[in-house]
Amino acid sequence: MAKYKSLFDVQGTLGEVTFYKGEDGQYVRRKGGVSKNRILNDPNFERTRENLSEFGRAATSGKVIRRAMNSLMLDAKDSRVTSRLTKVLNQVKNEDVTSARGQRNVAEGLVNPSGKALLKGFNFNAKSELDTVLMTQYTLDTATGEVVIPDLIPNQQMSYPEGATHVSFSVGFLNLDLATETKDLQLSNVVNLPINGIATTVTLTPTAAAVGSGQSYYVLKVAFFQEINGIQYPLKNGAFNALQLIELL
The missing domain is CATH 2.60.40 (Immunoglobulin-like)
Structure with a gap:
């Protein structure tokens, strides 16, 4: 992944190169990677599917937490709160010691004191902790x-x-x-x-x-x-x- 400077605001894919805009500027990356169909069906990607499933659950838990606190967060959050919270919750689900791989989740992770410790102290506005x-x-x-x-x-x-x-x-x-x-x-x-x-x-x-x-x-x-x-x-x-x-x- 690389940043680029240009007189033109280019977004999308041109040939094998994809241009997109992030919060910190314009980026370019090479198109490619494994196809979605292969990831979803190839036995060699079983671990990948498990990881994706658990990450999805962590993201959903983050949405539930944010919605539950929406009235407080409306004027006390930064633009990256969603991704930051998902990152922490993805670590919390690793503290789930009862569910099978691919089924670990944040709810079970928070049963463990170490899971709670990971989330405690979270700042919804990283620009004003x-x-x-x-x-x-x-x-x-x-x-x-x-x-x-x-x-x-x-x-x-x-x-x-x-x-x-x-x-x-x-x-x-x-x-x-x-x-x-x-x-x-x-x-x-x-x-x-x-x-x-x-x-x-x-x-x-x-x-x-x-x-x-x-x-x-x-x-x-x-x-x-x-x-x-x-x-x-x-x-x-x-x-x-x-x-x-x-x-x-």
Whole structure:
């Protein structure tokens, strides 16, 4: 695979060469490879089919997770969140120690503590990771989903983008069963603060504890705003907002 520079925006296949556009520019690669029919039917590609099947399941699990958290992710994600999450979940399914090869899946992988550890800490916006935005300690009550940030001084304990005048905090407590795709998402109150030197204890309490037969996901969101004439506007459409999976049980 190679990048190319051209006066013309060429996309598609010309002879044995394919041109396409990626997020980082224009690319060119040579056409070729094994035919789809051979991969699907040739006994020599059995392992490949198994890998493709498991990867497909991981991708589907990623879609289920993203949809379950869609209301929180709308303004707190990057353009590559789908591929990044699928990559992590493909590693999680490797922790499935009960299913046969080709049948391993994320739901069984998350039963294993090592599988949970791989997903815990995932940032839905890689351009604004929570640990680089919020530089102070907080506590999580896993029974209720409540998060408390004691004595937060925004202009000292946060890394905030230029132009931001206010910051909001919220929490999501999700129970999600990937096997059945059933979910229960409970959201907390939103605490909005001016970015100044005043210490404030931030308490975020979901309306109820999420229930169900799946895993419990706890996410913490930080969103930035700019106040103009008494109205707060999302800063650059949420490009600097952070959303992290802070715990997974």
